[in-house]
Amino acid sequence: MNVQANSKALKGKATRGSVVVDSLRGRLRLRLPRLLYLGQQAKYISLQIDDTPENRKIAEAKARQAELDITSGNFDFSWNKYRIFNHLTVLPSYQEEQPRPALSLTELWDKYVAYKTPICSPKTVIDSYVPMGRHFANAPQALDQPLEIRSYLLGATTEQMTRRCLMNLSAACKWGVKKGLLATNPFDGMYLELAKPKYKIEEQANPFTAQERDRIIQAFQTHNAGKKGISYSYYTNFVKFLFYTGCRPSEAVGLRWKHLSDDCAKITFTEAIVRAGGKPLSRETTKTKKTRKFSCTNTLQTLLLSIRPENYDPEVLVFPNREGNPINYNDFGRRAWKTVTKLVNLDKKNGMTTTPYNCRDTFITLQALQGNSCDTIARWVGNTPEVLRKHYIDKLALEHLKPADI
DSSP, X not given: OOXXXXXXXXXXXXXXXXXXXXXXXXXXEEEOOGGGSTTSOOOEEEEEEEOOHXXXXXXXXXXXXXXXXXXXXXXXXXXXXXXXXXXXXXXXXXXXXXXXXOOBHHHHHHHHHHHXXXXXXXXXXXXXXXXXXXXXXXXXXXXXXXXXXXXHHHHHSOHHHHHHHHHHHHHHHHHHHHTTSOSOOTTTTGGGGSOOOHHHHOOOOOOOOHHHHHHHHHHHHTTTTTSSSOXXXXXXXXXXXXXXXXXXXXXXXXXXXXXXXXXXXXXXXXXEEEEETTEEEEESSOTTSOOEEEEOOHHHHHHHHHHSOXXXXXXXXXXXXXXXXXXXXXXXXXXXXXXXXXXXXXXXXXXEEOOTTHHHHHHHHHHHHTTOOHHHHHHHHTOOHHHHIIIIIHHHHHHHOOOOOO
């Protein structure tokens, strides 16, 4: 048998996340997917059996078992579950217990990320786990030296990033204890000793009034009309939609014509487009992972009907950029929104910089002022009544209440 050729052929057939039966010098082994050990070379489990048709069936069974464990998050990182013990092998329960080799910081983090990757957002992996992994790779590696790791992070990055790193490292250690990889969590609560980011201290809603909303829409409609230079009037309908629905910007960016009813009276919010690693990433679910229905007002229905092409493609975005691609929300906020709102002195409000997300605050607040219930508004915008009460309704109530004149 040509072992080298066979090995290459097997590698060519491998799909991402699969465990492959490989052969080296006539002996079978399992090649593990790289997602289990991010940033490291391929790892192999030697099965210690000859490459024969009968043994390949045994090896394939072990490979499938390993794949199932990876998918369910129960992968045995000791590999004992996937090895093949012959009749001379002493069973582990009768072997003298050997001290478990201590995991390094990077090894623990790689295992934790491999566990989380199949069940969390790709954006979280790319924009959070990967950058944190770079910091951990350069930090002291002994997990029993938490203060040294903390000190390194504070010197290598910002206090805010250090706090995030320590919070996630504590979560990784807690997972490691649960999986039997660690005895204790040396980072438990350490991140709480660092100050919260300013935007986390008090997340305030910052809505516009109906008059301010209309001024912003008008400013977009007339921006640079008849003048040289770039005009942001192209985004007027996008801004109107944000104000009229209170949806998250990522949901508006990801809205396609197939998500609207034939008469544009109903919208199904079921997809969002976010950016990860600087590239648009379609997420087949909303932030809360729940599909929701939205009934359009007459104004919104008229708007959607007026901009829908006569022979539209259901898969086409309702609000693409000028090139027909997804709007870059961050770029839109830095350029179009900031430029236009500044013209009407609404780039700042209540001492805070405004963003397109304040369109959501505006919709929620104006609907509450019209007497709509907290539960109803929560269903419209895809949030919980508790969150709305905390950030919007209770604040509105206090603004309109006065102490009794006793």
